[in-house]
Amino acid sequence: MASTMVLTQSLLVVFICVASYGSCEEPTLNGSEILWNDKFDKKGEEGTGLKTEYDAKGLQPWYNFANFFISIVLNKEPYDLVLKVKNGVGDTTDFVKNDVALGYALGMTICVGLGFLFIIIMPIVGLCFCCCRCCGNCGGDMSQADKPNNNCKRAVFGAILTVITLMMLSCVLMTFVCNDRMSDTVDQMVDTSKGILNEAIFFINRTVGEVDKVLVVDFPFVTEQISNEISDENLTISVGAPILNELDAVSVKPIEAVQRLSDTTKQMRNQLEVITNNSQRLSNLTEELSSGLNKSRTNLDEIKTNCTKNSSLSSNTSCGDIDTSLLVTEANFTNLPDVSQQLSNVQEVVNQDFEKSAQEGLNEAKNIPSKVINDTSSIRADIRTQISDASKTVSNLSSDLSNIANDNIISRLKTWRDVEIPKIKDYAKQYDHYRWIAGVGLTCMLLLIVVLMALGLMCGICGHDKETAPTNRGTVSNMGGLSLMAATGFCFIFASLLMLLATICFVLGAPSQIVCKSIETGDLYSKLGLKQQCASFCGTFNFIHMITCPRVPVGIDCRCQVVSDFFHHLGLTDTLGLDLMLVLDDPSFWGSDGYILSRAILGEKNKDVPFSIGGLLQNCRENKPLYVAGPFAKAFNISDRLNIEKLLGNDSKQNFEDLKVNLSDVEVLSSETQRSLSNLSDSGVDNIDFGAFLNETSKGITAGNLTELAENVTKLALEFRNIGTPEANDLANKANATAQGLRDLDTNVVQVMAKLADDLGRNVEDLKGIGSNIKVEANEALMRAQEAQENIRINSSKTVDETVSKFINRVLGFGYQFTDHVLSLLKDDLGRCKPVANIYDASIAFTCKQALYPFNGFWFSIGFCLLFFIPAIIFNVKLAKHYRRMSYERDMEYGYDAEMYEMGQTSSLPP
Secondary structure, three states, rough: HHHHHHHHHHHHHHOOOOOOOOOOOOOOEEEOOEEOOOOOOOOOOOOOOOOOOOOOOOOHHHHHHHHHHHHHHOOOHHEEEEEEEOOOOOOOOHHHHHHHHHHHHHHHHHHHHHHHHHHHHHHHHHHHHHHHHHOOOOOOOOOEHHHHHHHHHHHHHHHHHHHHHHHHHHHHHHHHHHHHHHHHHHHHHHHHHHHHHHHHHHHHHHHHHHHHHHHHHHHHHHHHHHHHHOOOHHHHHHHHHHHHHHHHHHHHHHHHHHHHHHHHHHHHHHHHHHHHOOOOHHHHHHHHHHHHHHHHHHHHHHHHHHHHHHHHHHOOOOOOHHHHHHOOOOHHHOOOOOOHHHHHHHHHHOOOOOHHHHHHHHHHHHHHHHHHHHOOOOHHHHHHHHHHHHHHHHHHHHHHHHHHHHHHHHHHHHHHHHHHHHHHHHHHHHHHHHHHHHHHHHHHHHHHHHHHHHHHHHHHHHOOOOOOOOOOHHHHHHHHHHHHHHHHHHHHHHHHHHHHHHHHHHHHHHHHHHHHHHHOOOOOHHHHHHHHHHHHHHHHHHHHHHHHOOOOOOOOHHHHHHHHHHHHOOOHHHOOOHHHHHHHOOOHOOOOOOOHHHHHHHOHOOOOOOHHHHHHHHHHHHOEEHHHOOOHHOOOOHHHHHHHHHOOOOOHHHHHOOOOOOOOHHHOOOOOHHHHHHHHHOOOOOHHHHHHHHHHHHHHOEOOOHHHHHHHHHHHHHHHHHHHHHHHHHHHHHHHHHHHHHHHHHHHHHHHHHHHHHHHHHHHHHHHHHOOOOOHHHHHHHHHHHHHHHHHHHHHHHHHHHHHHHHHHHHHHOOOHHHHHHHHHHHOOEEOOOHHHHHHHHHHHHHHHHHHHHHHHHHHHHHHHHHHHHHHHHHHHHHHHOOOOOOOOOOOOOEEOOOOEOOOOOOOOOO
């Protein structure tokens, strides 16, 4: 019993919580708003067209006549009787006698008593009637005086008997028709039962489909959105990126400035190294150049001296054109400023690797999204687990709902529809055939009597000759009289059997009709709401309490009884239904506190929630959703049951709150980096004499072009060679050697120095551009880094809280939208219960009308026909005397009868 209760409650929660033979489009997302796209099919929402009205096929007036008779004999409501049975009847015999037979069912008791009296007396009367006729009395004397008023009597008796015959014929016809209608009920039973089962299957399928739409499509969409929101990518976008953007201006940019300063420091180090190296090399090459130039100048001076001494040589050569004054250095690189100390200072800063420290700070700042992801990975894993568990629970719930609906309910309904009902129909058809034969047999008994009466009337009327003496009446007239007497005999023979069967059927059908009446009119349910009205109304009747209820403590029950009695006297009990209210609307009537329907359907804890069947049916007839039709809104807090935090788990809210990572430990610059920036500020690069470097590098290496001078010396050697003297040849050789020395010096020293001097000049210019303001930049970067560190320490918590709170509201907002969506569906669309009302109305129409009306019409037709048996017997006997051929003649004298004379021909027929 307990498991059944739990299953019932679970199914009910699923059915109202949560549809479908409508559109199954998936929801879509418009920003943070979910567009549900639930377009439930309105077609067929009122059911499959199950027939809920009864078509009496023209017999409704007769059925109304029978129901009117039943309402007369059972005109009291049985609810006081029910209360007595519920509270204990005490002496059963006294209860049955006084409360049932002489109280509630007094009219029915009288009718049943009259019926049994009829059953007992009719055979006795028939026997006495036969004996009486055998003794020549009761119309048994086969003589008739020819009185003047016989024609008038015959006409009056015939007219009365004709009316009686027609009335009985109509009853026989009604009996035949009602008997056939009962057989039709068997065929209608199959169609109605299948229709009811199809309606139930349709309603279950439709409602399960609608619920399935919510559970299988809408809820997974919500959980998927929540899962997507807490994914690495979306968490980076929704939480990490906003936090990073918020902190970027105060943390990332200072760190990037320090990083750029680190790059500048390395450039300065490199440039200082280049300057130092180039300066050293230029100094060394300057000495080498000076030595080479001095040597070349000495050689050329010797050649010029020797050439001048020999007139033949001086006149035939250009030795006098050689200018040795150009063989001197122009730039002096031996006196360049010493930057080794600055290089040492910068190198020390570079060795401290504050670039790495700055890069780590930059990475830590820019990795805030990753930090959010990493620090919340376990928390988000827990949330995903909760989402997965909730999804599995809902999926299993949907699967269980479908399985229960299909396997336990729909499959059984289909089995009943396709297997059991045809079997029942076969059995019903078989036994109904026997019932139909019995009904036809009973009807034929009545029909035989009616036919004999009709035959007697027709033969008597058509064959009677008023001019003919009673002893000379014709055969047709005599046959009419005999038919009437035969009808009288069959009345006595069949009366008891027919009345017995009619009484038994009356005992079965009349109470059933009273119960059905309360159900059909809705009195059984619609009057239940008058309890509160009764309580307030009865408040004005306290003064009557001591008179009407002296033994009962003052209270509403007694006061309501007063009002009930008051309206009983006014004949308004049916209008107010107070007796009924005191039975069914009193929770204590069902054996315990609370409402039985609320306790059975909504659970023990909701037993005090008022549950009106009439209200439920009325709302379902208006095709309202099941959640609105019943008191389910009071019993089930859907907003609370579908709260996304509860669906995900009790600690889901805290898990989301734990997404608030701590950024106070984010370090913009380490202490070592800050010390390095201070050292960089004091490196002295900005104090270097860049002008001295630029002044020397802007000069030429030598005063003249050594290559051109070497060419002139080579020409001089050729001139010496052309002279051909030994002395000239010696000077030519020395000139060639000097020219080659000049070329080598230009190539190996001058050009190298020129390139080094250009590189030195560019490096000095670059160093001047980045190093002249290095002190200010280092101090500014240090100051901004310290400010960023302080800002993170103070404001990061607030920034994280605000960002994560927005994120939580967005994520859980999907769940809250789902709750609102389900609540809206339950109130407006989900599980419209018109099919429930259709099933109820069709069941009542079949049971209380299709089946019960013909049954009541059948016994009522027989009983109504039996009502005419006594006058039929009387007038049959009276009229038969006027149609039968008499055996004796009787003279009519005024005041006395003459002697009778036996005729030559006597009737051989029995009297």
